Amino acid sequence: MAEYIFEVFRFDPDADSKPRFDIFRVPPFKKGLTVLEALFYVQEKLDGSLAFRSSCREGACGSCAMHINGKYRLSCETQVKDLFSDKVVVQPLGHLRVLRDLVVDMEPFFAKYKYIMPFLMPGSPPPERERPQTVGDQMKVLPSVDCILCACCHASCTVTGTDPEYLGPAALLWADRFVRDSRDDALDERLRLVDQLHGIWRCHTIFSCQEVCPKDLDPTGAIADLKRRALRRKLLGQ
Amino acid sequence: MKYHDVIVVGGGLAGLRAAIEVNMHNLKAAVLSKVYPIRSHSIAAQGGINAPLGNHPRGGYDSWERHAFDTVKGSDYLADQDAVVTMIKDASERIYEMEHWGCPFSRNPEGKIAQRPFGGAGFPRTCFAADKTGHMLLHTLYEQAVKYEQAAERGELKIYNEWLITRLVVEDGVCRGVIALELATGNLEAFKADAVVFATGGCGRLYSNSTNALINTGMGMAVPYWAGIPLKDMEFVQFHPTTLYGSNILMTEGARGEGGYLTNNKGERFLANYPDSRKAMEVAPRDIVARSMTTEILEGRGFEDAYLHLDLRHLGEEKIATRLPGIRDICRKFLGIDPVDEAIPVQPGQHYTMGGIDCNKDGASRVKGFYAAGEAACVSVHGANRLGGNSLLETIVFGKIAGEHASNYIAAKADLGAGDKALADALAQEESKLEKLLGSDGPEDPSVLKEEMQNLMRDNVGIFRTKEGLSEAVPKIRELRERYKNIRLRHTGRSYNYDLMWNIELGGSLDVAEVVIAGALAREESRGSHFRRDFTKRDDDKFLKHTLAYYTPEEPKLEYSDVSLGYWEPKERKY
Ligand SMILES: Cc1cc2nc3c(=O)[nH]c(=O)nc-3n(C[C@H](O)[C@H](O)[C@H](O)COP(=O)(O)OP(=O)(O)OC[C@H]3O[C@@H](n4cnc5c(N)ncnc54)[C@H](O)[C@@H]3O)c2cc1C
Ligand code: FES
Numbered sequence: 001m002a003e004y005i006f007e008v009f010r011f012d013p014d015a016d017s018k019p020r021f022d023i024f025r026v027p028p029f030k031k032g033l034t035v036l037e038a039l040f041y042v043q044e045k046l047d048g049s050l051a052f053r054s055s056c057r058e059g060a061c062g063s064c065a066m067h068i069n070g071k072y073r074l075s076c077e078t079q080v081k082d083l084f085s086d087k088v089v090v091q092p093l094g095h096l097r098v099l100r101d102l103v104v105d106m107e108p109f110f111a112k113y114k115y116i117m118p119f120l121m122p123g124s125p126p127p128e129r130e131r132p133q134t135v136g137d138q139m140k141v142l143p144s145v146d147c148i149l150c151a152c153c154h155a156s157c158t159v160t161g162t163d164p165e166y167l168g169p170a171a172l173l174w175a176d177r178f179v180r181d182s183r184d185d186a187l188d189e190r191l192r193l194v195d196q197l198h199g200i201w202r203c204h205t206i207f208s209c210q211e212v213c214p215k216d217l218d219p220t221g222a223i224a225d226l227k228r229r230a231l232r233r234k235l236l237g238q
Numbered sequence: 239m240k241y242h243d244v245i246v247v248g249g250g251l252a253g254l255r256a257a258i259e260v261n262m263h264n265l266k267a268a269v270l271s272k273v274y275p276i277r278s279h280s281i282a283a284q285g286g287i288n289a290p291l292g293n294h295p296r297g298g299y300d301s302w303e304r305h306a307f308d309t310v311k312g313s314d315y316l317a318d319q320d321a322v323v324t325m326i327k328d329a330s331e332r333i334y335e336m337e338h339w340g341c342p343f344s345r346n347p348e349g350k351i352a353q354r355p356f357g358g359a360g361f362p363r364t365c366f367a368a369d370k371t372g373h374m375l376l377h378t379l380y381e382q383a384v385k386y387e388q389a390a391e392r393g394e395l396k397i398y399n400e401w402l403i404t405r406l407v408v409e410d411g412v413c414r415g416v417i418a419l420e421l422a423t424g425n426l427e428a429f430k431a432d433a434v435v436f437a438t439g440g441c442g443r444l445y446s447n448s449t450n451a452l453i454n455t456g457m458g459m460a461v462p463y464w465a466g467i468p469l470k471d472m473e474f475v476q477f478h479p480t481t482l483y484g485s486n487i488l489m490t491e492g493a494r495g496e497g498g499y500l501t502n503n504k505g506e507r508f509l510a511n512y513p514d515s516r517k518a519m520e521v522a523p524r525d526i527v528a529r530s531m532t533t534e535i536l537e538g539r540g541f542e543d544a545y546l547h548l549d550l551r552h553l554g555e556e557k558i559a560t561r562l563p564g565i566r567d568i569c570r571k572f573l574g575i576d577p578v579d580e581a582i583p584v585q586p587g588q589h590y591t592m593g594g595i596d597c598n599k600d601g602a603s604r605v606k607g608f609y610a611a612g613e614a615a616c617v618s619v620h621g622a623n624r625l626g627g628n629s630l631l632e633t634i635v636f637g638k639i640a641g642e643h644a645s646n647y648i649a650a651k652a653d654l655g656a657g658d659k660a661l662a663d664a665l666a667q668e669e670s671k672l673e674k675l676l677g678s679d680g681p682e683d684p685s686v687l688k689e690e691m692q693n694l695m696r697d698n699v700g701i702f703r704t705k706e707g708l709s710e711a712v713p714k715i716r717e718l719r720e721r722y723k724n725i726r727l728r729h730t731g732r733s734y735n736y737d738l739m740w741n742i743e744l745g746g747s748l749d750v751a752e753v754v755i756a757g758a759l760a761r762e763e764s765r766g767s768h769f770r771r772d773f774t775k776r777d778d779d780k781f782l783k784h785t786l787a788y789y790t791p792e793e794p795k796l797e798y799s800d801v802s803l804g805y806w807e808p809k810e811r812k813y
Contacts, residue, residue: 055279061278119384130351138345146373181342
């Protein structure tokens, strides 16, 4: 087949007054060509100034999330042919400041994650060996622990867009992951952190996070779980 | 100039564990990493981490001696046996620590950490968290780092995201700090430190067919090499038998551990036809399986002369879904197939760097105050061949040990905070080098150089090696190094200039590749992963020793050092 037309968002806040789209022609030089490989082709052969992040190239590290033909996805695991279009439009993650081209400022995103105290808080000192956990209890933290903090959910969430302080789907998913862990003993503290003005109640169950998650996780469900627990605690004291 | 007690370069498992240890010693630790820590290559480890916990019904008699022996035998007797013993004796405690910190290990019916069989191990001793063990471990350590980043109860722990280290500063045999490039601004900065730990991971991307992350360029090994610290045993490169055809994404050994079959184009489980793999079949050690597979493909029993089949279909959907969900996901996304219904096309590919920065079992190098840990280091616990599940173990054991010894070194150090002048001089030199690189306008396209290097390594320094192939590679890599001096950068801006970053690293890759070639050519024997068609036997008289490569501007200078034995006598390695 002929070439793909890549329309790529470009912006250098130090030099440009406003963003623009550049057009690049990328031949299908390899079977199973991914969007990330196409961007490398652009960087190495056509325009070395193009900036984008990457690391694992296998959908594991969360570096390469971006907006591709209408949806937030990991560019490394998106095959161009699966877009069913000769034209590929690539933009940076939404709701995060653009630092250059497809590179956005991830700090506010990580700040939210850090805010919910994303670490195990057990109630007792550790035993000599492992803390026992049944197979069933271990399964309760799955699949939430698969989150790679790529921020696709954050970028797609309409609430994050209107309330920049909203904790957002990723941080809340992590809060729920620890609440669900039978080894954790900090339910009160965890609920206190998320049961607030910019917390769980902001979620309007639009499901966009769940729809875009490259790991098929369900932040909306996790938030609903936290809401349920918060209500039970408030009303029934459980 | 920034100043921290200890600077840890690398935010993977080894680096984070080292930083947490320094923090526990109430010292100021800083982690510098070219990517956010959870983007490090450790995230991709799938199969598991070894420890003789004895949790498996068939593992009750497992012990540190058995695990250590398997490791030494697996290493083809090149591992330093005292270092192996140190690692294995510490293994269970480190695993329990990770569990206490929240790592969601898979469980057995008794509620203990589940274990499964892995290649080259006498007992099922590989602990795992589904098939995302690296992800779970790395997140757990990052969580602990986040916890202490904010807490006041211990020393400071600061993480610098997206800084590329370009230089290690050593003054009269004492380490003074590093020079780093901030990707966001393109500015260079000097970081003073009383001790430095390098945990910069492996150099898989010297090869075109690697399972490693794109960022594993080898730059983290080149930096100490340039500063006079030798690289050890770099010719030992592990090739993983099962990487996805087309992208070389890893199909975990766990897939074979769980009972998957390898078959050729006649539908045979061909491993039965090779004496080395006849008994252990799919769970024979990696180097053996990879060689049998390569022979199979070369002799025309592969598919499209390029790959074989990894068949999981008989395991059934439930087992595949619960034990190997990551594998299923990768097959669907990158090939559009479901391993429940179809066999997976696989081929051997570069996977692990056994060699690395020369250090001892304390993580200490010959430069005072400079330590190394993890895949970047060569202690050596893997010798000529690493067993699956042992490298994750190495990262957390030796990450801790390096952090501990760096902290103890500081406690006894007299001239704390010295080295301003050496750092300032080094910074000025790096500045002018950077200026020169940004202004470079030669005829060479660096992406072409990279491709030529990667293909050279794959073709001439791969699974099967010969004198001819290696001798050919020597002038070729030298030519590439020369041409590198005349490259042209495509972008001269400073902020997030990835063209600059990748091409600074290419300089490091080329020098490290040269070391691999030199070591492989000089080692006229076959041992573990290093297989010479012209010297097919192991030669303990001549080569039961470590290769040490020192940097000189012309070419690496090779020396050898003794292997520490003492527990087990070298025997023929048979499975
Ligand atoms: C696909 C795959 C699966 C694997 N599965 C297993 C398994 O099941 N079991 C097992 O035991 N092992 C496994 N391994 C091996 C294991 O994952 C690695 O050996 C281990 O994770 C390495 O960890 P590390 O901390 O040493 O380095 P890494 O995790 O690679 O971290 C290196 C760090 O150094 C930083 N860095 C490097 N250079 C620089 C520089 N110049 N400046 C600044 N920062 C720098 C990087 O940003 C990164 O943070 C696997 C490997 C692969 C490729
Ligand atoms: S590069 Fe790691 S997720 Fe895409």
